[in-house]
Amino acid sequence: MHPSAKAKSRLRNITSSLPRNINDTWSDRDAFDTGRKLARQDDWDLLSALMMDADEGRNATREGTPLCEALAKGARADAIMVAQSAARRGECDDAAACLQQLEDVYSEDNLDPACGFVLAMAHLDTARAFATPTDDAVSPESKKHFKRAEEIFQCFGNQKDSSLLIALLRCALIDARPNHCKDLAPAYDALIAADPQNPRHLRHYGRSLVTRGIAPEDIAADMADLYDLQAYIWIYVGALAQDAMIVSSLNVQKFVIGVRKVLSGRTSQVTANRLAAACAKAARTMPENSRAQTVLSECAEWVSDNHIRQVQPDIWHGIIGTEQPKHPNTAVPTPPAQKGVLARLAQAWLSNR
Numbered sequence: 001m002h003p004s005a006k007a008k009s010r011l012r013n014i015t016s017s018l019p020r021n022i023n024d025t026w027s028d029r030d031a032f033d034t035g036r037k038l039a040r041q042d043d044w045d046l047l048s049a050l051m052m053d054a055d056e057g058r059n060a061t062r063e064g065t066p067l068c069e070a071l072a073k074g075a076r077a078d079a080i081m082v083a084q085s086a087a088r089r090g091e092c093d094d095a096a097a098c099l100q101q102l103e104d105v106y107s108e109d110n111l112d113p114a115c116g117f118v119l120a121m122a123h124l125d126t127a128r129a130f131a132t133p134t135d136d137a138v139s140p141e142s143k144k145h146f147k148r149a150e151e152i153f154q155c156f157g158n159q160k161d162s163s164l165l166i167a168l169l170r171c172a173l174i175d176a177r178p179n180h181c182k183d184l185a186p187a188y189d190a191l192i193a194a195d196p197q198n199p200r201h202l203r204h205y206g207r208s209l210v211t212r213g214i215a216p217e218d219i220a221a222d223m224a225d226l227y228d229l230q231a232y233i234w235i236y237v238g239a240l241a242q243d244a245m246i247v248s249s250l251n252v253q254k255f256v257i258g259v260r261k262v263l264s265g266r267t268s269q270v271t272a273n274r275l276a277a278a279c280a281k282a283a284r285t286m287p288e289n290s291r292a293q294t295v296l297s298e299c300a301e302w303v304s305d306n307h308i309r310q311v312q313p314d315i316w317h318g319i320i321g322t323e324q325p326k327h328p329n330t331a332v333p334t335p336p337a338q339k340g341v342l343a344r345l346a347q348a349w350l351s352n353r
Contacts, residue, residue, distance in 0.1 A: 027062045028070050035074025044105050044115055047075055051114035055164045063270055064200040068114070068165055076102065076122040083122070087129035092141050095126055111155055117165045120152040124176055149173060167191040171204070178211045185219070196227060199234040199271075206238030210246055217249040224254075233258035237278040241319045244285040252292045255282070256299045263307050270315065272307040276300050277319040 026034075038047040053059075054067035061070050083098035102119045106112065123145040130142035150173060156166050170187045174180065188205040195201060202223065209216045216239045223231035233255050239246045259275050279300035286293035 025060070025062050026067060026070070028065050031061055031065070031067055031070030032074035032077070035071035036077050037074075039075040039118075040078065044112075047071065048112050048114040051117070051165070055114075058164060058195050058197065060198050060200070062268065064198060066164060066168060066195065066198065066200075068117070069168055072114070072118045072121055072165075075118045076125070080122055080125045083126045084129040087126060087141070092130075095129070095141075099123065099126065106152075113156060113163060113165055116152045116155065117169055120149040120169055121172065123149040123152075124172055127176065146173075146176060149176075162194075164191075164194050167194045171201075171208075175204075175208055175211075181212050181214070184208060184212070192223070192227075192231075199230070199237075202231055202234035203238030203241070206235035206240075207242045209235075210239045210242040215249050216246060217251075224258075228261075229254065229258045230262050233262065233275075233278075236282075237274060237319070240278050240281050244281055247282045247285045247292075250282060252282075252295055256295060259299055259303065263303065267307065269308065269310050269312060272303060273310075273312040273315040274319065276303040276308060277316045279303060281320045 034050070035047060038044070038050070051068040051071050054071065059067040061067055079098050079102055083095045086092075086094035086098060099119070099122050102115075102122055106115045106119045127142040127145035127149070130139050130145065149169075153166070153169050153173060156163070167187075167190050171191050174184055174187050188201065188208070192201045192205070206216050206220070209219060216235050220232045220235040223235060232251075236246070236250060236255060256279075259279065262275065263272065277300075279296050283293050283296035283300060286296065
């Protein structure tokens with residue numbers, strides 16, 4: 001389905017007035033609020049036009065989230081909040097009823113891909129609320145919602161190869177079943193090929209590999225050969241955020257060269273903070289006083305001193321978290337003597353252990 005001429009006209013008006021940040025890109029919050037507002041106003045025609053425009057342009061928020069995905073998250077937020085609450089109470093019928101309005105919108109809009117994505121992700125969110133500890137799609141109620149999301153995905157047929165939304169949905173369906181490895185590589189290969197400029201997909205691929213107990217080394221190397229050395233580091237950044245012990249397979253020299261290459265261009269503070277945090281986490285998981293630990297610590301300090309102008313604690317917490325080194329011979333690196341950003345962050349982290 002293509003947006004109507006009226007929707008396109010309104011799309012031009014709304015995109016000229018919506019909030020923007022200093023880099024002329026939307027933040028996750030901007031997109032979420034816009035998606036939620038349009039859904040509350042029952043303005044699905046405009047929301048669909050906005051999402052499909054973002055899909056075609058491969059637009060992303062300042063934080064790196066595909067804009068179409070961030071809009072969809074806001075659009076389903078109200079329904080999901082109520083559905084998840086019902087799921088926690090074990091009220092299956094009430095949870096399903098919360099999604100009925102989205103089902104009606106999807107049906108009335110002739111199976112519009114944007115509305116379908118909102119609905120399918122709503123079913124996946126609800127499936128997780130009913131999930132068992134080991135698999136999101138095992139409990140009967142969770143399985144029902146997961147199946148509905150799969151049905152929506154199958155409706156899109158020949159659009160699967162061209163739409164970022166459909167590629168995102170395919171990966172979301174696979175990620176919802178962490179015990180299943182089938183189709184993981186083809187799904188992420190297709191997603192990365194559909195939007196190769198966004199490193200978020202590579203990070204999520206790395207996370208998904210580690211979740212399934214798959215070492216990312218070979219796949220990261222293949223991605224580097226296919227795309228660029230930067231692909232190698234982004235897969236490992238995602239993997240590190242999930243499990244620090246994957247550093248045992250990390251090619252430290254390749255990783256550090258990749259970090260410097262990423263930061264040689266115009267990069268955001270989100271990227272700089274994320275890379276510094278990944279280097280710091282990798283360093284503190286290496287054997288104490290090893291050459292690898294020194295190289296990674298120096299790289300983290302270089303990133304923080306030369307590229308970080310604004311510390312973003314949420315990113316650091318998301319990557320480093322509060323976990324302790326798992327290897328008996330590893331230790332948290334001593335904060336550097338100089339008063340750089342990393343030194344202050346490391347000192348604060350150590351003082352709160």
